[in-house]
Amino acid sequence: MSRIYQFKYFIVLALLTAVFCLTPVTLARDFYAPDGAMYIGVDYYPEHWPEQRWAEDLRLMHEAGFNVVRVAEFTWVMLEPEEGRFTFDWLDRFLDLAQQHEIKVILGTPTASMPAWVARKYPETLAMKPDGTRSTWGGRKNNCFSDGTYRLLSERITRAMAEHFRNHPAVVGWQTDNEFGGTDCRCHHCRQSFQDWLRTKYGSLDRLNQAWGTHFWGHTVQRWDEITIPDSREGTWAIANPSASLDWMRFTSWLNVRFQGDQVRILRQVCPDHFITHNFMGLFQDMDYYDLARDLDFVSWDNYPVFATMDEPGFAYSPAMAADVMRGLKARNFWIMEQSAGPLGWGSFSRNLRPGELRQIAMQQVAHGADGMLWFRWRTCTAGREQYWHGLLGHDGKPGRRYREAAAAAGDLRKLQDALRGTTVEAPVAMIYDYDSLWALRIQPGFPENQYLANLGRYHRAFLRAGVNVDMVPPDADLSGYRLVVASSLHILPDETADRLTDYVRRGGVLLADIRTGVKDATNLAYDRTLPGRLSQVLGVEIPEYEALYKVRYRLRVEEPLQGDFEASLYADWVEPKGAEALAVYDSWPVQSYAAITRNQYESGKAWYVGTIVPDETFYDRLIGALLSDAGIQPVMTPPAGVEISVRSGEGRRLLFLINHLEKPVTVQVPLEAKSLLGETQTPGEISLPPYGATVLQLVR
Numbered sequence: 122m123s124r125i126y127q128f129k130y131f132i133v134l135a136l137l138t139a140v141f142c143l144t145p146v147t148l149a150r151d152f153y154a155p156d157g158a159m160y161i162g163v164d165y166y167p168e169h170w171p172e173q174r175w176a177e178d179l180r181l182m183h184e185a186g187f188n189v190v191r192v193a194e195f196t197w198v199m200l201e202p203e204e205g206r207f208t209f210d211w212l213d214r215f216l217d218l219a220q221q222h223e224i225k226v227i228l229g230t231p232t233a234s235m236p237a238w239v240a241r242k243y244p245e246t247l248a249m250k251p252d253g254t255r256s257t258w259g260g261r262k263n264n265c266f267s268d269g270t271y272r273l274l275s276e277r278i279t280r281a282m283a284e285h286f287r288n289h290p291a292v293v294g295w296q297t298d299n300e301f302g303g304t305d306c307r308c309h310h311c312r313q314s315f316q317d318w319l320r321t322k323y324g325s326l327d328r329l330n331q332a333w334g335t336h337f338w339g340h341t342v343q344r345w346d347e348i349t350i351p352d353s354r355e356g357t358w359a360i361a362n363p364s365a366s367l368d369w370m371r372f373t374s375w376l377n378v379r380f381q382g383d384q385v386r387i388l389r390q391v392c393p394d395h396f397i398t399h400n401f402m403g404l405f406q407d408m409d410y411y412d413l414a415r416d417l418d419f420v421s422w423d424n425y426p427v428f429a430t431m432d433e434p435g436f437a438y439s440p441a442m443a444a445d446v447m448r449g450l451k452a453r454n455f456w457i458m459e460q461s462a463g464p465l466g467w468g469s470f471s472r473n474l475r476p477g478e479l480r481q482i483a484m485q486q487v488a489h490g491a492d493g494m495l496w497f498r499w500r501t502c503t504a505g506r507e508q509y510w511h512g513l514l515g516h517d518g519k520p521g522r523r524y525r526e527a528a529a530a531a532g533d534l535r536k537l538q539d540a541l542r543g544t545t546v547e548a549p550v551a552m553i554y555d556y557d558s559l560w561a562l563r564i565q566p567g568f569p570e571n572q573y574l575a576n577l578g579r580y581h582r583a584f585l586r587a588g589v590n591v592d593m594v595p596p597d598a599d600l601s602g603y604r605l606v607v608a609s610s611l612h613i614l615p616d617e618t619a620d621r622l623t624d625y626v627r628r629g630g631v632l633l634a635d636i637r638t639g640v641k642d643a644t645n646l647a648y649d650r651t652l653p654g655r656l657s658q659v660l661g662v663e664i665p666e667y668e669a670l671y672k673v674r675y676r677l678r679v680e681e682p683l684q685g686d687f688e689a690s691l692y693a694d695w696v697e698p699k700g701a702e703a704l705a706v707y708d709s710w711p712v713q714s715y716a717a718i719t720r721n722q723y724e725s726g727k728a729w730y731v732g733t734i735v736p737d738e739t740f741y742d743r744l745i746g747a748l749l750s751d752a753g754i755q756p757v758m759t760p761p762a763g764v765e766i767s768v769r770s771g772e773g774r775r776l777l778f779l780i781n782h783l784e785k786p787v788t789v790q791v792p793l794e795a796k797s798l799l800g801e802t803q804t805p806g807e808i809s810l811p812p813y814g815a816t817v818l819q820l821v822r
Contacts, residue, residue: 159492159538160225160293161531162189163499163513164459167215168199170500174518175215178499179222181520185528186535190219191458191495193282194229194299195261198236201278209285220291227398227458228282228292230384232275233299234261239274246271248306251352262303266376267310272383279384283391294396296458297384300423301377301399302408307350311376316345318372332644333364363564364645370560374409378416385416400458401450403443404574406563409556411595414450422447423459423497426482427471436763436782437485442581442593444489445546446554449593454490454545457483459497463511463523470509477813479523480530481780484815487534488767488778489590490546494534496527533799537776537817540798544771548590549754551603552577555596557613561645567637568669568692576610576635579734583741588756588766589749597621605631605752614639619655626659626726631752634660635731636692652694653730660730661701661721664694667732675709677717677735682747687740689717694732701730718744720751727751757820758792764810768820775820781810794821 163182167175182190193200193212201207219226240247240258247255248265256263264271286292323329326342335341340362342348351361351369381399388397401410401422414420426440447455461482464470474482483494498512508516513524559573566572584591592603596618600606608622611634619639626632639654641647648654652664675689683704695712696703701721707713719730729748735741749756760766763783769776777795781787788809795818797808808816 158188159534159541160189160456160495161493161534162187162191162224162495163462164495164497165190165192165499166195166502167192167212168196169502169504172211172214175218176222179218179224181524182224182499183222185524186531187224189225189227189293189493189495190499191227191229191296194231194296195234197231197234197278198238200231200282201236203238204242204274205277207281207285209282212286213289216286216289216291220289224291225293226289226291227294227296228286229296230275230279230282230298230388232264232278232384235264235271235274239271243268243270243274245308245310246274248304249308249311251307253307262300264304265306265308265310266304266373266380267306267308267314269310272380275380276383276387280387280391283388287392287395292392292395294398294418295388295392296421297381297388297397297399297417299400300402301381301413302374302402302405305373312348312350314376315350315369315372316348318375319348319368320345322368332646333362333368334644334646335362337362361564363561366564367557367560367645370407370564371409371557374407374412374556377408378412381413382416398456398458401447404439404446406559406574410446410450411556417451419453419455419492420447420450421456421458421493424457424482424486425459425461425465426485427461427465427474436585436765437482438578438582438585440482440485441489441585441765442578444486444491445552445581445591446593448490448546449554449595452592452594454492456493456495457486457491458495460486460494462496462498462513462527463501463515464509465511466509467506468509470511473511474523475784475813476522477526477811479526480533481782481813481815483530483534484778484817485765485780487537487541488546488765488769488780488815490769492541536800537798540774540776540817540819541769542772544769544774544776546590546592547768547770547775548592549603549752550584550589550591550605550607551594551598551600552581552591552607552609553596553598553611554593555611555613557596557643558611561612561641562610562637564645567640569671570691571637573610573612576734577607579738579741580607580609580633580745583738583745585765586742586760586762587745587749588758588760589745589754590767600625600630601628603630604754605633605748607633608638609633609635611638613641613643613645614654614656615643616655622656623659623723626728627724629725631727631729631748632659633729633731633748636694636733656728657699659721659723660719660728661699661723662716662719662730663697663699664732665697666695668693668695675707675712675717675733677705677733678708679705679718682750683718683740683743685737685739685743687735687737689733690736691734693717696730696732701728758790761787761789763787764789777818777820778815779808779810779818780815781813784812786811786814791818795819796821 246268351366396418398421426437464473500514501511501516562573677687696716701719703716705718706716717733721728765780767778798817
């Protein structure tokens with residue numbers, strides 16, 4: 122294609138994209154599954170195996186109770202071996218076989234890995250590294266999202282696939298691309314696109330200079346083309362403008378969202394009866410997932426909990442928190458598009474899944490809102506970087522223990538299908554999950570080890586141990602349906618968000634805020650206010666000073682209901698109560714006159730403030746217990762150590778999940794009238810779970 126045509130195309134596409142991005146997308150589907158069934162299956166790569174093996178694999182999947190596969194997300198060169206020539210016949214044959222074996226298909230748009238001919242003909246489609254060299258073809262996620270050629274080629278293969286497969290009876294849905302968020306291109310196209318994005322956002326250089334605080338170091342911008350890309354290499358954020366760096370993160374996230382939007386428009390036009398999803402990466406930090414989820418029917422995500430417990434098996438906290446984040450992106454149940462099926466790794470591999478663990482992992486995700494489940498992958502591949510990323514079948518292709526356990530798990534999920542339909546997680550607590558604050562703390566953490574996910578995780582883990590479900594919600598969410606809200610590390614705190622939290626407490630809610638809250642405005646400039654700024658009145662405190670604790674800990678003198686022998690570590694707010702009750706004060710010089718933890722009665726509600734980090738998990742268990750008491754929240758039951766509980770409810774049903782994370786059997790006391798949905802023999806008032814055991818009870822109202 123000519124450079125002139127590429128430029129004209131880029132301009133037209135940019136205008137259409139601007140219109141599209143300003144138009145809210147309303148999704149009509151209240152999604153569970155296309156036909157009301159729970160979809161259970163695997164990710165399959167027919168291109169990896171001889172065609173004569175396909176029927177055998179599909180037969181084994183059918184016998185295991187699977188009814189869906191995802192295919193084709195890395196097959197661009199097989200579908201378009203040269204520009205404009207499409208070869209769909211091999212995939213047609215696979216889809217026909219899948220239909221014969223009663224297995225539905227999710228097609229991936231194959232744009233995460235470009236063919237060699239794209240890089241050869243259009244080298245500008247390859248991402249540029251900070252040193253000015255292009256990425257080397259041969260990996261994946263190595264494209265430039267600003268490049269008009271790549272966007273055009275992506276749209277063309279997406280449209281060709283959609284038009285060809287739109288009426289195939291096996292196809293039920295689409296996955297856009299694969300795991301968005303892996304590129305950071307620094308070419309002249311990206312720099313110009315960044316400048317244009319900023320021009321649209323701020324409107325004038327005066328507003329941009331004010332928002333970025335460019336008077337510092339004399340960095341006032343006088344022309345749009347003077348704006349550079351902030352240096353975000355490891356360890357260099359500190360010398361870049363923090364406001365520019367935050368906008369760069371927002372921009373690169375937007376590039377991915379726009380790229381997906383190009384594909385979604387085509388798929389909605391050509392395949393209106395198919396669902397559209399994407400495989401998110403849980404707690405991945407480089408994208409605003411709320412934005413990426415907006416165009417989709419539902420969110421899917423890739424769950425590999427073995428990475429969360431690499432040293433030894435243990436309570437899988439991270440996958441539970443990630444599942445809650447995924448459910449919160451659209452306030453809707455989700456799917457698992459890739460689930461651990463064995464040892465994982467590229468150059469080296471992880472531990473293997475223990476007997477029963479494959480099923481337990483699946484049940485944990487269903488407990489947190491999963492309505493569909495695919496294991497990654499069907500068979501361990503014999504070539505490429507993922508030869509050690511094991512599937513349900515090994516390299517030899519023989520069905521073994523993991524295959525049998527997946528089949529048993531699929532059978533149990535089938536038994537639960539009718540009971541699960543119309544239910545979602547019952548959560549009386551909301552935790553605010555904010556990408557702006559996450560990014561701002563990556564740019565300027567303020568003190569060592571100030572990590573956004575770790576800060577939220579301390580509370581989330583305590584809620585899990587208490588047996589209470591949590592919704593992860595955006596800062597602008599409607600909080601009126603929650604009795605308790607945790608607003609941890611809201612480093613970026615626009616006034617409207619602070620006012621919304623204040624009003625929530627005024628109306629009777631219970632709020633928890635903590636360290637480094639309200640430090641910055643929406644442009645990442647520090648407020649000229651005494652912390653915690655706009656929340657001072659509702660929290661009943663002021664924080665005139667604070668410090669990082671380098672290899673120092675302060676003893677705490679803690680009052681009821683948190684009483685215990687605790688220490689402050691890493692960071693300390695010097696909190697002055699201004700009407701709030703001090704529940705913990707520092708018991709060390711020179712801060713013995715300051716509070717560390719407070720509680721304030723504000724009109725009809727209560728607002729807590731935690732001004733330090735306590736290394737003892739017992740503290741957070743007591744804190745969460747006190748917050749639940751203030752909010753009038755009574756857990757369904759208190760699980761024993763190592764056991765997770767979750768409740769899904771809807772359409773007159775309440776389902777209690779019991780999940781054993783331990784490598785030993787556990788007897789769980791169930792002080793409720795309930796019946797097993799999976800056929801276990803029950804002793805009245807208790808149920809026994811084997812190592813990695815999980816079950817579901819229907820509560821009798």
